[in-house]
Amino acid sequence: xxxxxLGSGAVGTSVIELxxxxxxxVVAVADSSTGAVDETGLDAEAVLSRKRERGxxxxxxxxxxxxxxxxxxxxxxxxxxxxxEPGFSHVERALERDRHVVLANKGPVAERYDDVRALExxxxxxxxxEAAVGGAIPVLSSIGDLNGQVTAARGVxxxxxxxxxxxxxxxxxxxxxxxxxxxxxxVAEADPTFDVEGxxxxxxxxxxxNVLYEDTYALEDAEIEGIDDLPGSALELAAEDGRTIRLxxxxxxxxxxxxxxxVPENGTLAVSGTLxxxxxxxxxxxxxxxxxxxAGGPETASAVLADVGRLPSPE
Amino acid sequence: MSGATTRSYxxxxxxVDEPGELLRALEPIADNGGNLLSIFHERGNLTPRGxxxxxxxxxxxxxxxxxxxxxxxxxxxxxxxxxxxxxxxELTVVLVGHLxxxxxxxxxxxxxxxxxxxxxxxxxxxxxxxEGPSSxxxxxxxxxxxxxxALATVRTVAxxxxxxxxxxxxxxxx
Ligand SMILES: NC(=O)c1ccc[n+]([C@@H]2O[C@H](COP(=O)([O-])OP(=O)(O)OC[C@H]3O[C@@H](n4cnc5c(N)ncnc54)[C@H](OP(=O)(O)O)[C@@H]3O)[C@@H](O)[C@H]2O)c1
Numbered sequence: 001x002x003x004x005x006l007g008s009g010a011v012g013t014s015v016i017e018l019x020x021x022x023x024x025x026v027v028a029v030a031d032s033s034t035g036a037v038d039e040t041g042l043d044a045e046a047v048l049s050r051k052r053e054r055g056x057x058x059x060x061x062x063x064x065x066x067x068x069x070x071x072x073x074x075x076x077x078x079x080x081x082x083x084x085e086p087g088f089s090h091v092e093r094a095l096e097r098d099r100h101v102v103l104a105n106k107g108p109v110a111e112r113y114d115d116v117r118a119l120e121x122x123x124x125x126x127x128x129x130e131a132a133v134g135g136a137i138p139v140l141s142s143i144g145d146l147n148g149q150v151t152a153a154r155g156v157x158x159x160x161x162x163x164x165x166x167x168x169x170x171x172x173x174x175x176x177x178x179x180x181x182x183x184x185x186x187v188a189e190a191d192p193t194f195d196v197e198g199x200x201x202x203x204x205x206x207x208x209x210n211v212l213y214e215d216t217y218a219l220e221d222a223e224i225e226g227i228d229d230l231p232g233s234a235l236e237l238a239a240e241d242g243r244t245i246r247l248x249x250x251x252x253x254x255x256x257x258x259x260x261x262x263v264p265e266n267g268t269l270a271v272s273g274t275l276x277x278x279x280x281x282x283x284x285x286x287x288x289x290x291x292x293x294x295a296g297g298p299e300t301a302s303a304v305l306a307d308v309g310r311l312p313s314p315e
Numbered sequence: 316m317s318g319a320t321t322r323s324y325x326x327x328x329x330x331v332d333e334p335g336e337l338l339r340a341l342e343p344i345a346d347n348g349g350n351l352l353s354i355f356h357e358r359g360n361l362t363p364r365g366x367x368x369x370x371x372x373x374x375x376x377x378x379x380x381x382x383x384x385x386x387x388x389x390x391x392x393x394x395x396x397x398x399x400x401x402x403x404x405e406l407t408v409v410l411v412g413h414l415x416x417x418x419x420x421x422x423x424x425x426x427x428x429x430x431x432x433x434x435x436x437x438x439x440x441x442x443x444x445x446e447g448p449s450s451x452x453x454x455x456x457x458x459x460x461x462x463x464x465a466l467a468t469v470r471t472v473a474x475x476x477x478x479x480x481x482x483x484x485x486x487x488x489x
Binding site for chain 1: 407408409411438440441442448449450451452454479481482483484
């Protein structure tokens with residue numbers, strides 16, 4: 001399939017690098033200010049080294065990339081709240097041209113799900129967004145395969161918050177100390193707001209709710225509490241009782257909720273480090289647990305490329 | 316908890332199947348300051364000795380309760396079991412915030428306001444003395460079906476006092 005990739009950060013560059021392994025051609029790539037288009041297929045290594053060395057992907061513009069002759073658009077620009085721009089307009093543009101869209105960007109499907117579905121309904125294109133929830137973990141495709149059997153979903157959906165909580169519990173260190181350490185390790189961003197305030201996990205839960213209930217949820221429908229400023233003493237007290245605290249996202253009974261919760265210390269949901277886990281409650285198959293890496297360039301690209309493989313092929 | 320605190324008790328009695336027998340059994344409760352909450356009269360069931368089992372829930376102070384049980388026995392009523400309410404549900408929460416300044420004992424008392432709930436255990440950790448945030452782990456016990464109400468009360472009181480509540484994930488065995 002011919003791919004156009006918007007966004008050349010951790011995810012976008014990994015998709016460029018790995019697309020060939022999956023049998024796809026990258027025909028267009030954009031970052032925030034430049035674009036490269038070659039309808040016979042771009043040289044992945046050339047684009048990547050140019051991005052590394054000069055900070056740009058080509059001599060063209062992002063608009064050239066949007067107008068290129070591709071079959072599926074990969075949306076890997078930053079996740080934004082509210083109007084979900086520029087991601088939403090990219091999705092709109094592709095669907096209006098009857099092209100498929102695969103999102104890593106959470107914004108459009110978390111904040112404007114009904115708009116995206118409405119555009120998709122009028123288009124020959126399909127929208128998939130496995131990478132937006134749980135990184136490498138095949139959450140949405142599992143829910144799809146279970147054919148409406150999934151009644152609730154919960155789990156750890158933010159690796160940064162999980163890393164901080166597991167380090168605090170294991171080392172008896174304070175929040176600020178562990179956050180600084182996580183930033184040094186590149187596990188937390190310079191501005192960790194989205195992760196530690198539970199917003200990122202909530203966006204993923206909102207997407208899960210949209211899929212599970214085929215309804216329109218947005219961030220404002222979620223009850224959100226973060227882990228910022230949680231004192232080490234809270235984790236110590238939990239540990240004395242065989243428990244620990246994890247930032248848990250829950251989608252159940254029509255409600256979306258994210259917050260620090262007490263879980264059994266050696267329980268299934270108490271994954272450590274940056275791991276994520278998703279637990280699905282099903283009608284006929286009991287409880288399913290899927291854990292794995294919830295972020296990272298190649299991990300997320302693997303979910304993006306799995307979606308590309310699921311797109312309907314041209315007749 | 317001081318001895319003057321009222322709490323719920325359950326008493327299981329064995330009555331002979333005779334008119335007026337139940338009334339006679341209940342008299343010592345009211346006479347000694349107990350507050351009758353409910354009477355469960357299992358008519359169809361018989362104890363091994365062929366008597367009728369009756370379960371009585373009442374509220375009293377600990378001292379009153381002891382007098383009530385003695386008075387029942389003195390009146391010739393067979394008391395099979397007497398004790399504090401049987402709590403079948405349990406939940407642990409961690410509270411974070413200015414616990415001491417916001418009057419922890421008042422907080423705990425109010426958690427039990429919804430009835431059928433008792434604070435079984437409290438561990439407090441206040442590393443920075445009474446200033447700055449401290450944490451407390453509470454084990455609440457509740458009678459059947461009361462856990463949700465208990466948690467709702469915890470949330471309301473915590474919200475009022477600007478405390479954070481780390482709730483348990485209630486999904487059975489995680
Ligand atoms: N990283 C992960 O593990 C992960 C996992 C799941 C989902 N996601 C989602 O995937 C998306 C990409 O993540 P990332 O980690 O790759 O982000 P990133 O490293 O910050 O990269 C974002 C890229 O988007 C480009 N960009 C910004 N505005 C643009 C525009 N208007 N048109 C075209 N390109 C634009 C940026 O260009 P410049 O290079 O010029 O700045 C940059 O290359 C985000 O929405 C994120 O939430 C990421």
